[in-house]
Amino acid sequence: MKFILGKKIEMAQIWQGDKVAAVTKVEAGPCVIAQIKGKTKDGYEAMQIGFGAKKEKNIKKPQIGHMKKISTQAIASAIGGKGSVSGGKKNLKYLREFRIDNINKDLKVGDIINVSTFALNDVINVSGISKGKGFQGVVKRFKLSGAPATHGNKDQLRMTGSIGSSGPAHVFKNRRMPGRMGGDKKTISNLKIINIDAPNNLLYIKGAVPGIKGGLLLITGDGELKVEKISPESNARENKKAGNQASKDLAKNQVGKDRFANLAQEIKDKISQPRIIKSINILEEKNNLDLVSMIAKVINKEIEYSQLKNHLMEFYNFDEAKAGELDKELKEKVFIEVSDYLQ
Template sequence: MQKGIIGKKMGMTQIFDENGKVVPVTVVEAGPCTVVQKKTVESDGYVAVQLGYGDISAKKVSKPAKGHFDKADVAPKRTLREFRLDDISAMNVGDILKADVFAVGDRIDVVGTSKGKGYAGAIKRWNQHRLRESHGTGPVARHAGSMGSCSTPSRVFKGKRLPGHLGAERVTIQNLKVVKVDAENNLIAIKGAIPGPKGSVVCISDSVKA
């Protein structure tokens, strides 16, 4: 059965496997998540389940959102995410999902929002090479190079790699491995790095490449 859960990135550390080899891991506080809504082909045209994570005061949610939570008889949640699963018959509105939905050895995909870097130049943003630090290329060597020919096409092509806003975008890391699950504290240790700063919300689901 396919699985999915919302969590919060706690940070990175390292653990040792049974052979004494060090494994770098990212610790995620996964859940508890509440099933807020079930979507079916008959009512919505597709099959999915909506999960809520993180309690929030009822004063801080809009009236439409409050009505949505009241209909499900669920306390207001700070974060709502949807997971398209093949079979949601075993889930019911109000059910609580915890970290133990995943087990050690599972292959997962993690979706998060990458760290925002602000306005960045072409070298940092696109790994471009600097210009020659000699006469004729100044006044700086780190700006973008040629913008294209003058007469044809007489414009800059769309998609040209130039300076601009870097980071703060949706990123998916695929086929990561679950190294450890602490069901009591709702913690999952994932091998390697995942997107986003500490405290950011991430979505964990079964890997599409497993």
């Protein structure tokens, strides 16, 4: 079985000779193999693949740890340059699993799946989440005919009608009644690929597929899964680069801690957290000045915390708007951990 993840772009038309076909344009892959499951360890055989780009701050830590096994080069190839992959960040937006029998032993974590695994006229199945339509009545939701429009009927055209007899004295399960419609997983079978744009990772699928524009699609078909291998040399080079960046970040954080060496230990531990040191470095580069001495004076209460804005205007010649902006950023990103001590 072959498969890929994709994103629904739009519907369009393609001419085939003198006939026109309605097609769905899908951005399919590239996807990276994130995990291979086996019967020995997991109890079943399956393959997990990742697709799309996502900011690391929006990814939970367990998922970040799960994706550490994938090389940075493979992530970069999968997301096609979207999102940040610097410093070893792994920003896959979607992870989905496909059950497979007898997984090819040549497939490895980090291999890339792209549209080249499919061919023209392949018959495929496409799964996605259907459009949500909110709370709907039985006429729209279940195509019931409604009540007669004449012969004494009034305001009953789209009513449900009887929902049971008085004998059992209760409503049976699965009775078709008004309720939430759409937003369900749907699979459309036996669709055909009628065009492939490999350079742009696009599949043109005849007919409609479930979901909204930009919705995730799971595409499966019969045949051999073809993958693109990432060279070990590239992996080693990228991992070395990521390791060097991590070492630089660590050294930078250590320098930041040393700059607050004269503060009390409890306050020093709070103000020397990596994210706060990073914020200070960014603000110093942005405003082209040394903020550490001023921050230390504020913490030692040589400068009043409430008068920080006025201090910036007086000693750094900032205008009121710029001083107010820096004052807000310092209080939100730097002094947040020691605000109780300062007030």
